[in-house]
Amino acid sequence: MADLEPTLLDIIKDHAVGLTEAPTRETDINDLGIDSFAVVEIIYEVEEKLGIEVPFNANENPLGDMKTVGDLIDGVKGLVEKGA
Amino acid sequence: MARRVVVTGLGAVASTGMNVPAFWEAATSGKSGIKSDTIVAGEDLKITAPMARIEGFDDVAADLGRDIARTDNFTKFAVVASDEAIEDAGLHFSDEMRTRTATIIGTGIGGQEAMNTAYIGMLTKGKRAHPLTILKTIPNAAASQLSIRHGLTGPAFAVSSACASGAHAIGVTAELIKSGAADIGVTGASEAVLTYGSLEAWKAMHILSSDQCRPFSKNRNGLVIGEGAGILVLEEYDHARARGAKVYAELVGFGMNADGKDMINPAVEGAAGAMSLALNGIDQPAASEIYINAHGTGTLMNDPTETKAIREVFGVGADDLIVSSTKSMHGHLLGAAGGVETIMAIKALETGIVPPTINFEEPDPECDLNITPNEAQERSLSLTLSNSFAFGGLNAVVAFARI
Numbered sequence: 001m002a003d004l005e006p007t008l009l010d011i012i013k014d015h016a017v018g019l020t021e022a023p024t025r026e027t028d029i030n031d032l033g034i035d036s037f038a039v040v041e042i043i044y045e046v047e048e049k050l051g052i053e054v055p056f057n058a059n060e061n062p063l064g065d066m067k068t069v070g071d072l073i074d075g076v077k078g079l080v081e082k083g084a
Numbered sequence: 085m086a087r088r089v090v091v092t093g094l095g096a097v098a099s100t101g102m103n104v105p106a107f108w109e110a111a112t113s114g115k116s117g118i119k120s121d122t123i124v125a126g127e128d129l130k131i132t133a134p135m136a137r138i139e140g141f142d143d144v145a146a147d148l149g150r151d152i153a154r155t156d157n158f159t160k161f162a163v164v165a166s167d168e169a170i171e172d173a174g175l176h177f178s179d180e181m182r183t184r185t186a187t188i189i190g191t192g193i194g195g196q197e198a199m200n201t202a203y204i205g206m207l208t209k210g211k212r213a214h215p216l217t218i219l220k221t222i223p224n225a226a227a228s229q230l231s232i233r234h235g236l237t238g239p240a241f242a243v244s245s246a247c248a249s250g251a252h253a254i255g256v257t258a259e260l261i262k263s264g265a266a267d268i269g270v271t272g273a274s275e276a277v278l279t280y281g282s283l284e285a286w287k288a289m290h291i292l293s294s295d296q297c298r299p300f301s302k303n304r305n306g307l308v309i310g311e312g313a314g315i316l317v318l319e320e321y322d323h324a325r326a327r328g329a330k331v332y333a334e335l336v337g338f339g340m341n342a343d344g345k346d347m348i349n350p351a352v353e354g355a356a357g358a359m360s361l362a363l364n365g366i367d368q369p370a371a372s373e374i375y376i377n378a379h380g381t382g383t384l385m386n387d388p389t390e391t392k393a394i395r396e397v398f399g400v401g402a403d404d405l406i407v408s409s410t411k412s413m414h415g416h417l418l419g420a421a422g423g424v425e426t427i428m429a430i431k432a433l434e435t436g437i438v439p440p441t442i443n444f445e446e447p448d449p450e451c452d453l454n455i456t457p458n459e460a461q462e463r464s465l466s467l468t469l470s471n472s473f474a475f476g477g478l479n480a481v482v483a484f485a486r487i
Contacts, residue, residue: 017150035151037151037154041215041216043215048212
């Protein structure tokens with residue numbers, strides 16, 4: 001599978017209403033201004049763009065212990081691989 | 085000492101105006117929001133019908149913030165109307181007030197655009213539903229989003245009783261305030277069914293007018309669907325007085341019942357019974373000082389049934405009443421009808437101006453009340469009623485008086 005990272009960063013950027021600059025792996029998740037709605041939307045867009053289904057449960061606090069955008073990218077990557 | 089409930093804030097969004105001053109100005113000048121329009125949902129999916137659609141709402145909705153941008157129009161209408169009502173009431177919520185504020189919003193059917201979009205995509209293009217489809221559609225979405233927007237943590241839920249949803253929501257909220265379960269209520273109703281699928285379903289029922297809404301007129305031929313929201317801030321009287329709030333009116337009566345008979349055809353006894361319950365215990369003024377904002381849908385069955393019910397309740401005094409159906413202007417907002425129409429009843433009481441029943445063309449001996457034909461009338465009023473009678477035989481009537 002192609003590297004998801006740029007795609008994910010793009011999708012996250014569209015939802016990061018709290019940011020004035022493009023997010024990087026080091027960006028603090030709290031600075032993104034995303035909420036539970038946005039996480040569901042991000043996963044949906046990943047599914048649409050890649051034509052896959054991500055095994056994700058909206059009730060399992062999706063941001064969990066994540067601190068940075070890098071953690072979020074790795075988390076989504078992990079789900080994508082789990083579903084592949 | 086019994087707790088009393090007063091109205092301290094009003095908010096409205098309808099085809100005839102996107103705030104209360106515009107809505108009321110249109111009402112008193114007999115301006116219609118109804119016209120023939122076409123809803124397009126795809127190449128072969130379009131429907132043309134008379135409707136009372138809100139034009140220019142997207143510009144207003146654009147300023148509502150990101151949370152609300154991701155909601156169905158029925159929630160957006162409720163948010164715009166409640167922002168206006170809360171500001172009008174001069175409310176600045178403290179944490180204590182938030183726990184004591186109920187958010188009870190009626191709707192006939194919830195987020196139809198969201199559901200239509202999902203189904204049309206699925207069935208015509210094999211597309212998956214957007215993951216927020218359910219959260220946009222659920223009938224409690226408006227109540228939930230309002231509670232989140234203002235941090236209101238008192239009792240909150242949706243009320244659904246078709247065309248009586250708004251009146252039921254307002255009445256139930258008043259009862260909660262009277263009971264002590266809340267001090268403030270953000271209540272009313274919202275509806276947004278001007279979508280391809282919903283209109284086709286309504287059309288199939290053969291109850292829609294082919295051209296115009298003409299309540300109480302002999303040549304009436306059906307209802308015209310509108311969209312929008314009407315929201316009131318209700319408040320316990322001492323609470324309102326303690327913070328120096330402007331008080332529009334006291335909600336002095338609420339009556340509700342069911343016909344227990346038929347899904348489509350209304351019953352005189354049910355409508356009359358609900359009005360009598362709303363008037364129960366009220367020191368009634370002379371009939372000439374009473375205005376009834378009628379349910380007045382412009383269907384063949386409703387208007388004569390409602391006329392008979394009013395005559396049954398008021399007897400010989402019925403000829404002195406002043407009555408009108410403002411649906412002739414803003415259309416039938418279905419679940420939200422009771423929301424915007426109680427505002428008509430409250431504003432009429434406040435200003436002494438009764439908004440007209442427009443499109444009145446031909447007297448009908450079966451609808452022989454003073455229905456304020458075509459032009460507003462001035463009248464000194466002491467008591468105003470808003471009637472709502474739903475498909476399914478569910479009736480709700482609210483009554484307002486000066487305090």
